[in-house]
Amino acid sequence: MINHQPLYQSPQGDLWGVFQAQKDEEVIHVREQIRDQQGQMWTDVSAWYWAALLGHSQGPWWAVTEVRWSGA
Structure with missing residues (x-):
């Protein structure tokens, strides 16, 4: 199941898309x-x-993805 979460704003003010x-x-x-x-x-x-x-x-573009795993 994919659950979209509210946007995250870093301490520097950058917005990030978030999901679980x-x-x-x-x-x-x-x-x-x-x-x-x-x-x-x-x-x-x-x-x-x-x-x-x-x-x-205009490019170049950078995609940054941060992943944090919470296992069983």
Whole structure:
């Protein structure tokens, strides 16, 4: 099961997309964001995709994913 969580704001003010994946007693907590060279940030792939496709962002882009596992 995938559960989307509220956005996370880091102490530096960066926003991260957050979700949890769960199977039985295992839970994985994931944060993700995409950045471009100009300093723009997106909290999900679809928002970044449309910005890039429409020319509102130029690469290179960096995708950062943080994963924390809570096992059984």
